[in-house]
Amino acid sequence: MDSALIPKGVKRCPTWQFALWIGAAGAVLLWGVFAMLLCWFKGLNQTNMNDSYGFALWIWADLAVIALGGGAFFTGFLRYIVGKDELKNIINYAVLIGFICYSSALLILAIDIGQPLRGWFIFWHANVHSMLTEVAFCLTCYFVVLTIEYVPLILENRQIDKVPFFHRLGHNMHEIMAVFAATGAFLSFFHQGSLGGVPGVLFGRPFAYREGIFIWPWTFFLYTWSAAACGPCFTILVTWITEKITKKKLVKQNVIELLAKISGWMIGTYIIAKIIDTLYWAKVTAPAAGFNLMDFYSNNPFYGIWILILEIVICGVVPALILITEKGRKNPVTLMTGIILAVLGACVNRWVMVLQVMAVPVLTFESWAMYYPSWQEVATTILPVAYGVILISLSYRYLPVFPQEQELNPEA
Amino acid sequence: MFPFCFEWIWDMSHMVFMGGLWYALTIIGLGMTYCIGKAFYDTYMDKGKDDHNH
Numbered sequence: 429m430d431s432a433l434i435p436k437g438v439k440r441c442p443t444w445q446f447a448l449w450i451g452a453a454g455a456v457l458l459w460g461v462f463a464m465l466l467c468w469f470k471g472l473n474q475t476n477m478n479d480s481y482g483f484a485l486w487i488w489a490d491l492a493v494i495a496l497g498g499g500a501f502f503t504g505f506l507r508y509i510v511g512k513d514e515l516k517n518i519i520n521y522a523v524l525i526g527f528i529c530y531s532s533a534l535l536i537l538a539i540d541i542g543q544p545l546r547g548w549f550i551f552w553h554a555n556v557h558s559m560l561t562e563v564a565f566c567l568t569c570y571f572v573v574l575t576i577e578y579v580p581l582i583l584e585n586r587q588i589d590k591v592p593f594f595h596r597l598g599h600n601m602h603e604i605m606a607v608f609a610a611t612g613a614f615l616s617f618f619h620q621g622s623l624g625g626v627p628g629v630l631f632g633r634p635f636a637y638r639e640g641i642f643i644w645p646w647t648f649f650l651y652t653w654s655a656a657a658c659g660p661c662f663t664i665l666v667t668w669i670t671e672k673i674t675k676k677k678l679v680k681q682n683v684i685e686l687l688a689k690i691s692g693w694m695i696g697t698y699i700i701a702k703i704i705d706t707l708y709w710a711k712v713t714a715p716a717a718g719f720n721l722m723d724f725y726s727n728n729p730f731y732g733i734w735i736l737i738l739e740i741v742i743c744g745v746v747p748a749l750i751l752i753t754e755k756g757r758k759n760p761v762t763l764m765t766g767i768i769l770a771v772l773g774a775c776v777n778r779w780v781m782v783l784q785v786m787a788v789p790v791l792t793f794e795s796w797a798m799y800y801p802s803w804q805e806v807a808t809t810i811l812p813v814a815y816g817v818i819l820i821s822l823s824y825r826y827l828p829v830f831p832q833e834q835e836l837n838p839e840a
Numbered sequence: 841m842f843p844f845c846f847e848w849i850w851d852m853s854h855m856v857f858m859g860g861l862w863y864a865l866t867i868i869g870l871g872m873t874y875c876i877g878k879a880f881y882d883t884y885m886d887k888g889k890d891d892h893n894h
Contacts, residue, residue: 551861552841556853565857569864576872596888597879604871611867618860 433587433826437834440825453817460811463804464539472542474804480797481786486540489809491623491778493529493536494567495651496771498659500526500574501609501616506690508609517683520829521670522663523577528819530571532812539808559622559629566619573612576601581827617652624651627781634717635724636785638709646705647781653701657694658774660687661747661767668764670824676837678830685757688767692751695770699744706740724788728796731784739780743773 429443440446467474477484503522507515538544550564583589583598601608621644627636628645638645664684671678710721725733750756750766757763787797801809823829841847841858848854882888 552845553847554841554857556857561857565861565864569861569868572868576868592889593879593883596882597875599888600875600878600882604875607867607871611864611871615864 430826433585435586435826435828438828438837446821446825450818450821453814453821456814457811457818460807460814463807464811466804467539467542467808468544474802476800476802476805478799481783481799483782483786484799485783485801485805485809486536488779488782489812490533490536490540491782492775493812494533494620494623495655495774495778496659496662497526497529497533498616498620498655499661499663500529500577500659501570501612502656502659502694503663503687504577504609505613508606509613512686512690514683514686517830517832518663518667518679518687520581520827520831521667521679522660523574523581524820524823524829525663525666525816526659527571527574527578528812528816530567530574532815533567534571535812535815536808559625562622563619563626566615566622570612570615570619573608573615576608577605577612580605581823581829584828585826616655620652620655621648624648624781627785630785633785633788633790634714634719635788636781637713637717638705639713646701650698650702650705653694653698654774654777657691657698658770660691661695661770662774664688664691664767665764665771666820668767670820674824676833678833678836680832680836683832684763688751688757688763691770692748692753692757692766695744695773696748696752699740699748702740702744706736724784728787728798730798731787731796735776735780735784739773739776743769743776747773 434440441449463474475484499522503515503519506512507519538547541547550561551568554561554565580598580601583594583601588594589598624647625645627633628638628640628647630636636647638647640646640648664687667679667684714721714724722733725731725736747766747770750762751770755762756766783799787799789795789797841854843850843858
């Protein structure tokens with residue numbers, strides 16, 4: 429029925445099967461939309477946020493998808509600025525994943541601000557002393573850049589490409605994509621950093637507070653670094669999941685291994701910096717505020733020292749060692765283990781820097797503030813996943829996302 | 841926010857923040873204007889129909 433829209437030389441599942449798949453994801457999407465409408469019409473009393481948790485599950489999800497969506501800017505930087513030509517075979521998918529991540533982040537923020545009709549206030553009545561203002565500026569601009577990077581792919585659809593104007597527009601956009609990629613890398617550096625700067629400047633929260641350079645705490649640089657390191661791993665992970673679902677090889681192994689190798693070195697250098705930062709914080713910064721390391725990891729039902737070991741050793745040192753070594757990258761099992769651990773590491777880091785920060789007691793008469801999200805918060809956090817599944821499915825079916833697909837699957 | 845708005849103050853923070861925003865938007869805007877304008881021109885002149893994307 430829709431065969432005229434499907435790229436030439438590739439095989440796709442029957443329309444009924446595709447419709448069932450989209451229907452299943454659509455049902456989850458509707459559940460999330462219902463919860464979103466509840467939050468908009470009834471207010472933030474639909475959440476379990478309170479005076480202790482002004483930031484909660486949504487902000488963690490926001491920071492996590494932004495970090496994981498960092499694969500788009502870093503892969504674009506490597507492809508267009510550094511000149512790693514092999515990455516042209518995965519850049520489309522990295523851009524698509526980045527587009528989904530950033531649009532999801534903006535959607536979550538639109539729910540989180542409670543009054544989305546006043547969302548434009550941050551641009552017009554900007555608080556120029558706030559790192560979050562910089563985040564809002566860069567996030568929005570970078571989403572525009574990602575849209576510009578995604579549009580040429582849409583224009584390559586078989587039917588759209590027949591329209592002479594769209595064909596030329598797509599070609600022109602490809603021609604100057606390096607300008608957009610450089611702008612995207614610039615914007616990403618600052619908004620990823622400022623997201624890290626937000627906890628780092630909270631001098632009233634000794635768990636998060638860090639020293640730094642000029643106005644930037646060390647967390648500013650660590651966030652940018654970790655996003656550049658773990659973002660490409662998320663691109664590889666989603667590619668792997670797509671390959672498993674479609675039962676096809678979509679990207680050549682040398683491309684995956686190149687991206688994994690670069691990620692491995694980025695994670696390795698990041699985790700060294702993170703360990704130094706943690707040691708300095710544990711030995712100097714926190715004691716100066718009257719806290720010992722174990723004050724942050726004891727006397728509560730959830731946040732034990734295990735979470736620090738999980739973040740730094742299991743999801744930091746281990747994936748770095750796996751991805752740096754050729755043996756680790758060549759073995760599919762260890763490769764995917766390293767990739768999954770790296771993705772998990774970024775998520776744990778953001779969880780700790782958003783939610784554990786809120787949980788830790790600061791004053792002597794306070795106790796740990798634990799938090800459990802409401803179903804509305806969970807549903808609206810799952811909403812972007814369903815949205816992502818739908819957009820990836822539509823893009824995979826109708827757009828030439830993977831340039832090597834035809835070559836790798838000649839029987840199709 | 842523009843410099844002619846009543847909230848505007850001529851200080852470093854406003855110039856860096858708002859200047860950075862308008863700088864980025866200008867690059868994006870000029871880039872897209874070039875792409876769209878050239879596409880219109882090429883279509884009108886019937887040029888570049890055999891160009892392949894890469």
